Amino acid sequence: MFSFIKQCGFTLIELLIVMVIVGILGVTSVAYINAGVNIYSQGVERQEAVAQARFMLTRLAKELRHATPNSLRLQCEGGCTFDQCLEFIPFQSATHYTDYLPTSAPFNVTAVDFELNNLAQPTIGNWATVYPLHHSDLYDVANNKRLQVTGFVSSTTSELDQWQFSQAFMQESSSKRIYLLAEPVSFCVEGNALYRYQDYGFNVNQLNAVQLQASSGVKRDLLALHISNNLVSNEFFNLDDAALTRNSVLNIHAIMTFNDSEAMMFNHEVHIPNVP
Known part of the structure; x- marks a missing residue:
């Protein structure tokens, strides 16, 4: 008595078709993923x-x-x-001086205390300016509108401080404003x-x-x-x-x-x- 065993398999053509389909799906998936990545990176x-x-x-x-x-x-x-x-x-702070600017020594300027506005007070070596009308007044020290502070006395009994300079400022400020520069x-x-x-x-x-x-x-x-x-x-x-x-x-x-x-x-x- 003979018995027959049925064998199943794929032909070469079927395998090729499957490979082509898988390849198409892979390429499409990669392109789709790349498009998403590109959109994300551009965003x-x-x-x-x-x-x-x-x-x-x-x-x-x-x-x-x-x-x-x-x-x-x-x-x-x-x-x-x-x-x-x-x-x-930049200016660190600004205040107002009270009297006319001195034109002869000693060149002391009385100004409102910075501590009233919780601002840092000037120290020796800081730069100050009065009434700059052009940027050359600030960058060119020869114009005498940017002077270095040579001394500073903070009063403990009044609301006024004393600024000391080695020479006179060139011009008065119409608003009597003095700037402490950075x-x-x-x-x-x-x-x-x-x-x-x-x-x-x-x-x-x-x-x-x-x-x-x-x-x-x-x-x-x-x-x-x-x-x-x-x-x-x-x-x-x-x-x-x-x-x-x-x-x-x-x-x-x-x-x-x-x-x-x-x-x-x-x-x-x-x-x-x-x-x-």
Whole structure:
């Protein structure tokens, strides 16, 4: 008696068809996953560019609120090349002096005590300014509108302090205001990045980014990337001239590029009080 065993299997054609179908499904799945990954990565880069722009504009506006009147100056206007720098002098605090400024020695100025407003008092070596009308009044010490404090006496019995200087200020302030200055600060657009510089001191002529980097003791901090301004035709900073009847206006025009093809433009105005 014979028994027959039925054998089952796949033909070569069936195997080839299955392999083709599996290959098509694999390629489709990979393409679908890659599309999802690309969309996600583009979204992340877009959010990063927006976040950097928001941080950058907020930081600039916040610091410029403490800019000494008429201290802003630009390294280049009307067509920059490799970089563009905005420089200003922050003030630590401000107060009012009571009498007319002395024109002969001793050069002592009586001013309202900083402690009334919980502000730090000046120390010997600090810089002070009275009635700066142009940025040269602040950066060029020869104009006698930025003088170094040589002595300070804080009264314990009255609300007035004594400031001491080695020479007279050039001009009276119509509002009798005196500013205690901090060190200058520069924001420089270099390539696709924005950097902040400090601790390089006062200079009559404004320094560019290369000169700032070469300065001794300078501190350089990265603030933003993805900047794609063509500085020759689209300057990052634009400064309107100040007048005694209105504030000066700093226009920030930032072009942020991401995903190698997308770009966003941000226009922001910062109003700088200019009446000293």
